[in-house]
Amino acid sequence: MELFDLKANLNTVGTQLATVEKEIMNKAADPNASIEDVRALKQKKDDLKERMDILQNQHDSLEREQKAKIQASLEKAQAGVSAGLSSNDPEVQKISAKAGFIRAAVRKEVPAQEVRAVLGDNNGTGGEKLLPKTVSQELLHEPFVTNPLRSVSTYTNVTNLEIPKVDFSLDDDDFIQDTQTAKELEVEGSVVTFGRRKFKVKAKISETILAATDTDLVSTVERALQSGLAAKEKKVSFAVTPKTGEEEMSFYGAGIKEVPGDSTYKAIKAAIADLAEDFRDNAKVMMRYSDYLEMIETLANGSATLYNAQPEQIIGKPVVFSDAAVKPIVGDFRYSHFNYDPAIQYESDKDISTGENLFVLTAWFDHKIKLKSAFRIASVVTAP
Known part of the structure; x- marks a missing residue:
């Protein structure tokens, strides 16, 4: 029984x-x-x-x-970690070190010196609960498919980051020909200052996963943490009604100019045309796949030809699909910038209701749209 x-x-x-x-x-x-x-x-x-x-x-x-x-x-798993750390294969060493780090965190222990050496101890002692450099870098910089912005936006992790909105200047103060950009720089300044917005991601670890192989344990925890980070980024970036204080983090709350059209296709084409030349050359379109299919159905008018064409051939710009983009966003996504504070912390706890161990990551990040004039929102307006 x-x-x-x-x-x-x-x-x-x-x-x-x-x-x-x-x-x-x-x-x-x-x-x-x-x-x-x-x-x-x-x-x-x-x-x-x-x-x-x-x-x-x-x-x-x-x-x-x-x-x-x-x-x-x-x-047995701990013995496997020790064996992995003594391996000559750097990848085996890294996975074994990550597994040892996670198990030590769950058991409320300080990770072994060998583990900290492989992962890169942030403070040299292991006493502070800072996520090791190797782990934090891979969590933040490896592209993750659930957040499409990760493939097109800019990512950094610098404390108290400040950057210029425009990367160069000329002796002639009037060198910026795009009047909307010039007005934006005049009103809002030429420097972007990133803040620190705190949030937590909890990876649930059962006893069986904790006792599983190093590879299974590490992949389970990293997949959960990556999913949480990506989900948080996407949530604040595409929020239609952002939380108070998070308006500037959202494409729909930052005050980006909306360009109307009586259909999705016409609104997108008008938005592309409305961009300044420098932004238009590198522009991409972020939109929902359902909106794209509806647009193709309207354009095809019974013909199957358009269904076989690539989105870029139809719209004229590369298309990135995201169900979170309730209105198509057109622009140079290099001006969408995420910055994480390097001091990402970890802690562990136990969920009393389920008996599962929790590996908790606390991170601070900010998302800034460095130049709102680099984007347009395509808005479909039906005739009265």
């Missing part, structure tokens, strides 16, 4: 025992109840108590056995 079934049976018998004990008290206090009924209930109570003792012994024995197996697996 499985441990889960034993727990369920124990709960059932325990409930029955409590009910019988209550009945005995009620019968004993009732002068009209016969003593034979009380004795019968006492016998039933003794039988249930004996059954419960048998089930409890089986439960405790099986639980000790499973805990011993998990402990043996953990010790």
Whole structure:
């Protein structure tokens, strides 16, 4: 019998025992109840108590056995980490070090010196809960498909980052020909200052995953953390109604100019044409795939030819699909800039309700649209 079934049976018998004990008290206090009924209930109570003792012994024995197996697996996994760190293969060393780091965090231990040496200890002691350099760099810089902006936007991780909106200048103050950009620089200044907005990502780790191979453990945790980072980036960047204080992080809340059109196709073409030449040359279109299919259906008018064409052939600019782009965004996405503070922290805890271990990452980041004039939002306006 499985441990889960034993727990369920124990709960059932325990409930029955409590009910019988209550009945005995009620019968004993009732002068009209016969003593034979009380004795019968006492016998039933003794039988249930004996059954419960048998089930409890089986439960405790099986639980000790499973805990011993998990402990043996953990010790085996730890031995695997040590073996991996002694390997000559850098990739094997890195995976083993990551596994050792995660297990140490969950057990509330300081990672071994060998682990910190391979991953790059941020402070040299391991006493502060800062994510190792190797881990943080791979989490932040490896492209992740769930956030399409990662393939087109700019990413950095610099503390208190300040950068110029325009990368060069000339002696002639009027060298910027795009009047909208010139006005934006005059009103908002020529420097972008990035803030620190805190958020947490929680990777859930079961006991079986914790005791699994280094590769399975590391891939499970990294996939969860990468997904969380990408989801947070996408959420704030495409928020239609941003939270207070996060308006400048969203394409739809930062005040980007909207260009109207009576269809998706015409609105996108008008938005592209409305961009200044320098931005138009490097422009891309971010839009929902459903909007693209609807646009093709309208343009095709019963013909199958357009369905085989590449989106760039139809729109004239590369297309990046995202379901979060409720209105198509046109522009030079190099001016969409994410910056993470390098001091990403980690901690661990246990979810009491599920019994799962939590590997928690605390990060600080900001998303700035360095030049709003580098973008346009294509807005479909139906005729009244």
